[in-house]
Amino acid sequence: MEFRIDRTAFAEAVGRAGRALPARTPVPVLGGLLLEADAGRLAVTGFDFEAAVRVEAEAEVAAEGRVLVPGRRLLEVCRVLPEGPVSCALEASRFTVEADGTRFGLSTLPIAEYPALPAAPAPYGTVDAAAFATAVAQVALAAGRDDTLPLLTGVQLRLDGGEMTLSASDRYRYAVRRLEWKPGAAADGVVEAAEGVVEALLPSRRLLDVARSLGRCGDVVIGWDPAGGGGLMGFEGGQSRTALRLLDGRLPAYTSLFDMAGAAVAEVEREGLAEAVRRVAVVAEANSSVRLDFSAEGFVMLRAGFGDDVAAQRLPATLSGADEVPVAFNPAYLLDALTSFESPRVRLELLGAGQRALLHGVADGGGVGAGTAEAGTAEAGTAEAGTAEAGAHRHLLMSVKQLV
Known part of the structure; x- marks a missing residue:
C-alpha cells in the first residue's frame, strides 16, 4: 500500500x-x-x-x-x-x-x-444540507444527557410525504422542527418514490455531529431500507457517508402537550430577552430559576436571586389574554430555547407558574416563523392572541412551580 x-x-x-x-x-x-x-x-x-x-x-x-x-x-x-x-x-x-x-x-x-462494516442503507430521499444542520441543532439541545435513559437521549426523525419532522425531549422541555425534504430523489440516481411514514430514533450527539459535518454539502441523501434496514439510517453528502444505528423505542407524542388552549400570549424581542436572562442569572444560585412577570401594561420584569443578592431588569413586551402572568424557568433551559430561534422576536404561550410554556419564532411582519433564515421554510401567519399558528420550529418549556 x-x-x-x-x-x-x-x-x-x-x-x-x-x-x-x-x-x-x-x-x-x-x-x-x-x-x-x-x-x-x-x-x-x-x-x-x-x-x-x-x-x-x-x-x-x-x-x-x-x-x-x-x-x-x-x-x-x-x-x-x-x-x-x-x-x-x-x-x-x-x-x-x-x-x-x-x-x-x-x-x-x-x-x-476488525468487524465487518454494515452495508449502507439504500437512498430514500434528499434534504437541503444547511436546513438540515440548522434543524438538528435546534432540537438536539432539548435531548437528554443521561445515558441511563437512552430513549431520551435521541432525536426522533419522522418522514411523512414531503415533510421531515425532528423532535427531542428530556422531560423538562420538548423541541420540534419541521422542514421540507424530497422523498425518492437520490443525488446520483433515481429510486422509487418513498411511501408511508418513517420514524427513527437516532442518538442526538451523533446526529448533530453528522449534520454539522455535512452542512455545506448542498444536499444530504437520507438512506433507509423500508424492509428493516438492519436498524440503520444513512446520511451521505459530498464524499462522506455515515450510518447511524437506531435507538430502541420512540418519544412520547407531543400533540396534546402543544395544545395551549386558553393560554395568555406574550411577545418580546428575542435577543433582548436572552441578554436580560444572562444578566440577571449572574446572581442566581445553582438550580434556581429566573422569574418573568409579564404585564398587559407593556413590559416584562425579570428577577433572580435571593436575600441581598438579587437582580432585576425590565423590558418592553406585549401580553394579551390576561392582565398579568408570572412564570419562572431554569435560566439555562430558557436561554437554550431563545438562542435556538433566529427570528427577531419570540412569542410565548403561557399557562402560568408550574405549567407549560410554548415558544415560537416571530417574523418581522408579526407572523409566527420558522425561527431560522437558513432553512428558508419560515411560515407567516396572523392570529388572535392565544391562537397563533405554530411555526416550523417550536420549543416547549416547563415553568417552575414555586415563584421566588
Missing part, C-alpha cells in the same frame, strides 16, 4: 472519520481507523457499532491496499503535519507518514480482527 495525498484533504478525512471512534473500548481494533487506497482515492473509515463514518478523498495511489492504524495517534499526527503533499506507505507492519522532511512511523492493528 502506497499513496500520496494533499495534507488538508488527508487531515479532513481522518478527522471526520475519527469522530466515530469510541472514547474508550475494551476491543483495541475499534480504536483504529481503516485506510483503503485504490483507483485514485483514499477511503478512511471509523466504526464503533453505533456509527460508521466513511470519508473519501482524491489521492495518487501507487500501490493499492488496506491498513488499520490506531485512530487517536493518526489524528495527532495529522494535526502537526506540515503543509504540502503527504506520502504514506505500509512497510511490513509499520505505516509511515511523510511530509516536507517530517516522517512518522506508526504501528498497525490486526485488520483480520
Whole structure:
C-alpha cells in the first residue's frame, strides 16, 4: 500500500472519520481507523457499532491496499503535519507518514480482527444540507444527557410525504422542527418514490455531529431500507457517508402537550430577552430559576436571586389574554430555547407558574416563523392572541412551580 495525498484533504478525512471512534473500548481494533487506497482515492473509515463514518478523498495511489492504524495517534499526527503533499506507505507492519522532511512511523492493528462494516442503507430521499444542520441543532439541545435513559437521549426523525419532522425531549422541555425534504430523489440516481411514514430514533450527539459535518454539502441523501434496514439510517453528502444505528423505542407524542388552549400570549424581542436572562442569572444560585412577570401594561420584569443578592431588569413586551402572568424557568433551559430561534422576536404561550410554556419564532411582519433564515421554510401567519399558528420550529418549556 502506497499513496500520496494533499495534507488538508488527508487531515479532513481522518478527522471526520475519527469522530466515530469510541472514547474508550475494551476491543483495541475499534480504536483504529481503516485506510483503503485504490483507483485514485483514499477511503478512511471509523466504526464503533453505533456509527460508521466513511470519508473519501482524491489521492495518487501507487500501490493499492488496506491498513488499520490506531485512530487517536493518526489524528495527532495529522494535526502537526506540515503543509504540502503527504506520502504514506505500509512497510511490513509499520505505516509511515511523510511530509516536507517530517516522517512518522506508526504501528498497525490486526485488520483480520476488525468487524465487518454494515452495508449502507439504500437512498430514500434528499434534504437541503444547511436546513438540515440548522434543524438538528435546534432540537438536539432539548435531548437528554443521561445515558441511563437512552430513549431520551435521541432525536426522533419522522418522514411523512414531503415533510421531515425532528423532535427531542428530556422531560423538562420538548423541541420540534419541521422542514421540507424530497422523498425518492437520490443525488446520483433515481429510486422509487418513498411511501408511508418513517420514524427513527437516532442518538442526538451523533446526529448533530453528522449534520454539522455535512452542512455545506448542498444536499444530504437520507438512506433507509423500508424492509428493516438492519436498524440503520444513512446520511451521505459530498464524499462522506455515515450510518447511524437506531435507538430502541420512540418519544412520547407531543400533540396534546402543544395544545395551549386558553393560554395568555406574550411577545418580546428575542435577543433582548436572552441578554436580560444572562444578566440577571449572574446572581442566581445553582438550580434556581429566573422569574418573568409579564404585564398587559407593556413590559416584562425579570428577577433572580435571593436575600441581598438579587437582580432585576425590565423590558418592553406585549401580553394579551390576561392582565398579568408570572412564570419562572431554569435560566439555562430558557436561554437554550431563545438562542435556538433566529427570528427577531419570540412569542410565548403561557399557562402560568408550574405549567407549560410554548415558544415560537416571530417574523418581522408579526407572523409566527420558522425561527431560522437558513432553512428558508419560515411560515407567516396572523392570529388572535392565544391562537397563533405554530411555526416550523417550536420549543416547549416547563415553568417552575414555586415563584421566588
